[in-house]
Amino acid sequence: MGTFSDHQxxxxxxxxxTYCNRRCDYCPNSIFDRGLRANEVRMSDDLFYKIVSDLxxxxxxxxxxxxxxxxxxxxxxxxxxxxxARKEMPLARIALYTNGDFLNLDLFHELSASVDAFIVxxxxxxxxxxxxxxxxxxxxxxxKFRYKTSQQIxxxxxxxxxxxxxxxxxxxxxxxxxxELHINxxxxxxxxxxxxxxxxxxxxxxxxxxEEAWTLPERMAVHRGNVRGxxxxxxxxxxxxxxxF
Numbered sequence: 001m002g003t004f005s006d007h008q009x010x011x012x013x014x015x016x017x018t019y020c021n022r023r024c025d026y027c028p029n030s031i032f033d034r035g036l037r038a039n040e041v042r043m044s045d046d047l048f049y050k051i052v053s054d055l056x057x058x059x060x061x062x063x064x065x066x067x068x069x070x071x072x073x074x075x076x077x078x079x080x081x082x083x084x085a086r087k088e089m090p091l092a093r094i095a096l097y098t099n100g101d102f103l104n105l106d107l108f109h110e111l112s113a114s115v116d117a118f119i120v121x122x123x124x125x126x127x128x129x130x131x132x133x134x135x136x137x138x139x140x141x142x143x144k145f146r147y148k149t150s151q152q153i154x155x156x157x158x159x160x161x162x163x164x165x166x167x168x169x170x171x172x173x174x175x176x177x178x179x180e181l182h183i184n185x186x187x188x189x190x191x192x193x194x195x196x197x198x199x200x201x202x203x204x205x206x207x208x209x210x211e212e213a214w215t216l217p218e219r220m221a222v223h224r225g226n227v228r229g230x231x232x233x234x235x236x237x238x239x240x241x242x243x244x245f
Contacts, residue, residue, distance in 0.1 A: 008062050009214060011180040013193060014051055015068035016043045017075040018185050021101055024123050024150065026157045026164060028196040029069055040070075041185040047206060048081055049088075051183065054210035056088035064092045068184060069196060073102035082114035099123045104130030105137055112144065121148045161194040161235035168240030174231075178223040181213060189213050191222070194239050 019040040020029050029035035055064065066072050066081060073096075075081070085094055095117040103120065107130070111118075120131060127135075134142050159166040176192045183205050184190055184198055191200035202216050213219075222233065231237045 008058070008060060009179060009181045011063045011065065012051075012055065012060070012183075013065045013068055013180065014043070014048065014183045015070055015185045016048060016066050016072060016077070016081060017041070017070040018068075019074050020069060020071040020099075021074055022071070022099060022123050026150075026154055026166070027069065028160050028163045031163065032196070034196070035069060042075065042077075043185045043187065045077070045081075047187050049084060051205060051210065052085045052088040055092065056090070058210060059091055060089055060210075061091040062093065063095050064089060065095045065097055067097045068182065068193070070185070071099055071102070072096060073098050073107070079107070079110055079114075082111060086114040093117065095119060097121070100128045100131040102130075103128065103134070105133045108134050108142070116144060118142075118145045119148070120145065121150065121153055123150050123153075156241060158194060158241050159239065160196055161199075162238030163196055170240045171229075171236075173229040174226040174236065174239070175223070177219060177226055181210075189216075189219075191233065191235065195235060199235055200233055 017040060018034055019037050020035040023030040023035075033039055052064075064085060066078065066085070072078055082094065082096070085092070093116045094114060096111065096115045097119045098121075100120040100122065108118070122128070122131075131147070134145070157164070157166060159168045180192060182190050182193055182195070186198075187204045187206045188198050189202045189205055189208065190198045202219050203213065205213060225232050226236060
């Protein structure tokens with residue numbers, strides 16, 4: 001397999017588990033049962049390996065994140081999956097997005113060898129106990145650590161392509177499809193991070209190499225329309241944010 005034909009995706013997000021322990025009102029998990037433990041779907045180890053090894057062979061050097069709408073640290077395999085990702089993608093920036101509820105000092109130390117950035121968002125009234133311990137250990141400045149509150153998230157909240165009832169500003173154009181690859185726990189290559197219900201699937205990564213996924217003509221056609229503001233997909237037409245950056 002060759003390298004990426006034109007340029008690499010800026011972000012690759014891979015969902016290893018659909019389960020999340022929280023039901024935040026600005027997330028579709030508060031409305032749909034996809035994120036319940038009883039309905040949990042986990043990406044197979046083999047498929048995860050296929051993705052990171054494909055990326056590694058293509059010298060992927062941008063951001064990789066093992067998350068979507070599930071909480072990555074609720075997946076007990078995460079330390080080993082991140083070690084594998086680090087081994088296969090030595091040039092990548094591995095960023096772990098987490099609510100911090102399952103994070104503690106020992107786990108932080110263990111993961112730090114594989115992770116370049118921890119993006120921890122407090123989705124509740126209080127800082128999780130394990131995060132408090134990490135903050136205390138490093139005088140409130142842990143290495144590789146960025147901490148946000150739910151208030152900061154809400155200030156820029158998306159309506160998740162119309163799934164969340166929120167007054168939003170519509171996008172006039174969008175380049176997300178061109179710059180990102182999003183793969184859900186089923187292996188489906190979905191439209192983008194807003195496509196919670198996988199309403200637009202371009203194929204399954206089980207059957208595609210990373211380069212094939214990146215250069216699919218249908219993806220490119222959607223991108224070309226979106227950057228011109230010609231939104232043909234219903235989710236794109238309804239997508240917006242509470243405050244545009």
